[in-house]
Amino acid sequence: MTAVAVESGRPHICPTPKSPPTREALKRLASRWTVLITHALEDGPTRFNDLKNRLGVSGQVLARALRDLERDGLVARRVYAEVPVRVEYELTALGGTMCAVVQEIRRWAELTAPAQLADEELLSPILAQLLSGYALLFGRAELTQAA
Template sequence: METVELHGNVYSGDCPTRQILDRIGDKWTALVIGLLEDGQTLRFSEIKRGIGGISQKMLTQTLRSLERDGLVTRTVYAEVPPRVEYTLTPLGNTLVAPLTAIREWAENHIEAVAEAQTQYDEAE
């Protein structure tokens, strides 16, 4: 089995830290984690309804990646039709505060960003 260097140059494409930053920086990841915060357990369809604009394929890929990374637990119930629920793991819960801080920053600075975009566009 190949050993993986867990620390390295974050600016290098093969650095594991960068791979994690890519995962948590993904917009769908941030939105899924936001929906599942506070101990929420949701079904796939509830998550899809809660996130406007996400396709079924993209949500499936995002949830699989989050499960693989240990951030989300997927529970399948042997019912007809099968019921599948998702919840944050303890590790996933550690992302709630940092992602909330980023969301709040965006909410507090959206007007300044919009103004900067308008000025940039007008100068072009």
């Protein structure tokens, strides 16, 4: 992608930096399951059902998330030739590099949660008043029940 810049009255084309690695990393971290699975696998190899029970997720959702993480090289799937078959998942070396990032995100969330909660509690009565005002203005009683 290029951009047009104007210097000295003459337009010229200048390249804009692309950041697909950053965009891809943020997209991966934005997935709820990536963070939860990474955290769960920090302790070492874990069986599918143990992950499913620990995370409280359906098998279908977990399987899809694990496949995505495996495709991206963040999680390794190991199948043992036993009866019944035992399958374990563990973080790869690359996936292990996410642990520090996930821990920092969790630490930030814990530090900012009280402030976010205080803002929410402060804004809640204001929101209730606004909704009741709109309800009166527009004759919509369901708006006051939402508050």
